[in-house]
Amino acid sequence: MALPTHVRIVEVGPRDGLQNEPLSISTDVKVTLIEKLAAAGVSYIEAGSFVNPQWVPQMAGSDEVFQKVSRQPGVTYAALTPNLKGFERALSAGATEVAIFAAASETFSQKNINCTIDESLGRFEPAMAAARDANIRVRGYVSCVVGCPYEGDVPPDKVRHVAAQLMQMGCYEVSLGDTTGVGTPADIQRVIDACSAEIPIEQLAVHLHDTYGQALANIYAALEMGISVVDSAIAGLGGCPYAKGASGNVATEDLVYMLNGLGIEHGVDLGELLEAGSYITTKLARDTGSKVAAALADR
């Protein structure tokens, strides 16, 4: 299959990235990061989340972030929402889109959000209804699509089932998350293969952590199957507080570098992206997780 001509990059750094950083991050830094990402041409930014701040303290100021960030035309500023209350907060803060989530592993669902997968989907029903009323688009995430830190291998059919339920509930797209980064290209293709039996490939995205260094190879394999929406985080920020060893999303800079080489359009300027990455890693006092950023900084 030919590679897609265009890829939509979903930048999750300000949410999935920052939520797991040990240093406290001010609202102003978050706002500046988001504005720099938009200036670089990123058209979809997950800018915050409205989960209980007791669980994810880094996201406590998301209301303020959404209120303060100066908006660019054509850019989606999305929020992760766990329930109706979160959805209402996201809406009043000015999120242009929201995301909901479910695990493909029962044990992960229990440990992460203390309920079964079905219960977790049920909890989203009121938020989905409210989103329909407010004409707000909802994106779905499935986590642990290859492996679960508690259960090990996750069957592709389980992923397909959860992804299909999210679509039936009204999500316009489902992002398949290899939360622990254990997958290789064969695993990712098996999952995509299973899900695309029920969901058009255009409505599937991949969200791959680089814990085992496989993320870019997996994205390449996904592109070959027709996937054209890819999640990534500036400077490879991120991880999952509930999955040991799940450090780091694939770095947006490294993704953009690969897409440039493949001649795939994405609308992002690598130079400005590197500047956004340099900004946030300086603020976080951490090394970049992007090899491209590290290589070009050496020059």
Add this chain to the structure above:
Amino acid sequence: MALPTHVRIVEVGPRDGLQNEPLSISTDVKVTLIEKLAAAGVSYIEAGSFVNPQWVPQMAGSDEVFQKVSRQPGVTYAALTPNLKGFERALSAGATEVAIFAAASETFSQKNINCTIDESLGRFEPAMAAARDANIRVRGYVSCVVGCPYEGDVPPDKVRHVAAQLMQMGCYEVSLGDTTGVGTPADIQRVIDACSAEIPIEQLAVHLHDTYGQALANIYAALEMGISVVDSAIAGLGGCPYAKGASGNVATEDLVYMLNGLGIEHGVDLGELLEAGSYITTKLARDTGSKVAAALADR
């Protein structure tokens, strides 16, 4: 095209890896590393080089390394040789195979070994004749197959021309080196496409540095084209002293992890490989360049 069922891993850590490390490394450490790699099931180890120690001081003790290492049946202990004198030293030290090299970029050839590409190939003629007489197999390397730090993009036809010359001189295999790691899967496929027009795909290998994080994706793309010999370095050691920013071969651990996931045989035990990587990074007092090693060490 279907992926190969078996991949031969060419471990270049003890040579291409160590030659660029800042710490001085004792012969005993090199010998132990090579023995640990063989114990892990690696069947091809580039164990040293016989270049002028003035230029590559880390390889000064290669004679002693070859003499001291206890050999395992079925394992190739190869040496990089720059000329007849180097070949003779390699032979008397007990190398079971040698490698010669040429750049695909004229400027790189000039800066690296102070002669044109044709001159560099000519210099190998006496060594090739001696290898034929001694019944020693010779592997060829082409460096800068995608980009050159001085010239920028390198045309695939230039690579094909140099690779074909190495084969005509009597090499049994040519390894295509992305010395500066700038390539993406499209670049690598273009180079393989060009070279395989003249050289059977079974006689081509890839040697990819991970400077821009693209190495595993590039290897995956190469496997899809039928490449079944892949160079890598334990713990992602290495770089090139003459190419700025050319840090790090693809880590053998990460390659093995991907091959395991793809169901491709390679004969290497990941657990023992991780131990070899842990051994050498401890001796070098550096972090591992393998994400798999880092992830599994966290557990």
